[in-house]
Each structure stands twice: as C-alpha cells, then as structure tokens.
Amino acid sequence: DTAVSQTPKYLVTQMGNDKSIKCEQNLGHDTMYWYKQDSKKFLKIMFSYNNKELIINETVPNRFSPKSPDKAHLNLHINSLELGDSAVYFCASSQGDIYGYTFGSGTRLTVV
Amino acid sequence: DQQVKQNSPSLSVQEGRISILNCDYTNSMFDYFLWYKKYPAEGPTFLISISSIKDKNEDGRFTVFLNKSAKHLSLHIVPSQPGDSAVYFCAAREDNDMRFGAGTRLTVKP
Numbered sequence: 001d002t003a004v005s006q007t008p009k010y011l012v013t014q015m016g017n018d019k020s021i022k023c024e025q026n027l028g029h030d031t032m033y034w035y036k037q038d039s040k041k042f043l044k045i046m047f048s049y050n051n052k053e054l055i056i057n058e059t060v061p062n063r064f065s066p067k068s069p070d071k072a073h074l075n076l077h078i079n080s081l082e083l084g085d086s087a088v089y090f091c092a093s094s095q096g097d098i099y100g101y102t103f104g105s106g107t108r109l110t111v112v
Numbered sequence: 113d114q115q116v117k118q119n120s121p122s123l124s125v126q127e128g129r130i131s132i133l134n135c136d137y138t139n140s141m142f143d144y145f146l147w148y149k150k151y152p153a154e155g156p157t158f159l160i161s162i163s164s165i166k167d168k169n170e171d172g173r174f175t176v177f178l179n180k181s182a183k184h185l186s187l188h189i190v191p192s193q194p195g196d197s198a199v200y201f202c203a204a205r206e207d208n209d210m211r212f213g214a215g216t217r218l219t220v221k222p
Contacts, residue, residue: 103157
C-alpha cells in the first residue's frame with residue numbers, strides 16, 4: 001500500500017477553473033503538508049495541518065485552501081487558476097523527528 | 113530568501129568512487145537536517161538525517177557530516193552505485209518548518 005497517495009498525478013486545466021488535489025496517508029502521522037516545487041526545483045511549503053489545525057501558512061494566495069476532513073487526509077483546493085500556478089505539488093506527512101517526512105509522488109498541474 | 117542552498121546542480125562520478133554532495137544553510141536556528149533522494153516522477157524519499165548536536169551520522173554506504181560553525185553539511189556515498197543516480201535534496205528543519213535546497217542531480221557512471 002502506498003504510504004502517501006496523491007490524486008490525480010497529472011492535471012491539465014484552463015485558466016479560471018477551480019480544481020482540487022487529494023492526499024491521503026495511511027501511516028498514522030499527525031501532521032500533513034503541501035509543498036510546491038517551483039521552476040527552479042525548490043520545494044516551498046504551502047500549508048501544514050496538525051490534528052486538524054493549521055499551523056503553517058506561508059504567503060500563499062487565498063485562492064489556495066487546504067481542507068482536512070480527518071488527520072489522514074489533506075486536500076488542496078485551488079480557485080480561479082492562473083498560469084503561474086503551474087507546478088508540481090507534493091503532499092507529505094510526518095510523525096516524530098527521526099525519519100523525516102514521507103512524500104507523495106506529486107501532482108503535475110498545468111494551467112493553459 | 114533561500115535558507116538552504118545546494119550550489120552544485122549536478123555531479124557525475126564513476127561507479128565505486130565516492131560521491132560528495134554539499135549543502136549550505138544560513139539559519140542558525142535549524143536543529144535537524146535531512147537528505148532526500150528523488151527519482152523521476154516520484155516523490156522524495158528520506159535517506160538519512162542528523163541532529164544539530166552531532167557532527168556525523170552513518171548508515172551503510174551513506175554518511176552525513178555537519179559543520180555547524182561553517183553552516184555546512186555534506187552527504188558522502190561510498191562506494192557509489194549506478195542505482196544511486198537521482199536528485200538529492202538537502203533539507204533543514206526549525207520547529208515544524210522545513211526548508212529544502214534546490215537539489216543536486218547525481219549521475220553514477222558504470
């Protein structure tokens with residue numbers, strides 16, 4: 001079983017549309033994250049949720065909204081998509097310090 | 113403001129030799145450092161980590177060295193194998209905030 005799964009893997013959509021990316025983890029981790037990999041390959045944190053509470057929110061446009069129905073899921077909703085939103089988005093989860101984060105395989109979003 | 117930097121975008125080594133991947137950081141509040149390995153079309157996978165109270169951590173062929181005074185860490189892979197070819201990300205953590213470098217693409221030639 002995949003530990004952190006993201007769907008869809010690829011998403012092509014037009015500007016102005018609203019879309020969602022789903023993430024689920026079966027590791028029992030307490031914290032989940034969304035990262036955006038930019039064109040320079042940097043991984044930048046967007047959100048994290050710990051026990052349903054938002055604990056990090058970088059300067060992300062409010063068109064992006066995380067939704068966590070339970071601690072195993074953290075979905076990313078994006079409204080009014082823009083060309084600059086095109087990127088690879090990674091979901092991750094963590095529990096404790098020693099083993100770091102477990103990442104999903106990424107969702108490549110292309111806005112046309 | 114990139115707090116974690118990997119200045120070498122790529123590295124090529126011969127199979128059996130040592131691979132050394134470097135990482136520099138600017139935030140002295142980072143207390144934990146990690147290396148991730150990423151294959152194409154997959155998410156990064158955890159490789160090895162080190163606490164800021166240590167200067168070395170070893171796991172099989174992988175060793176991470178931390179020089180706090182220089183704010184520098186490195187990952188050594190000995191001996192390098194073709195299957196090690198991937199992108200390696202350095203990451204540093206402060207509380208629940210983790211910062212990643214841009215990655216270094218390692219190519220191990222047979």
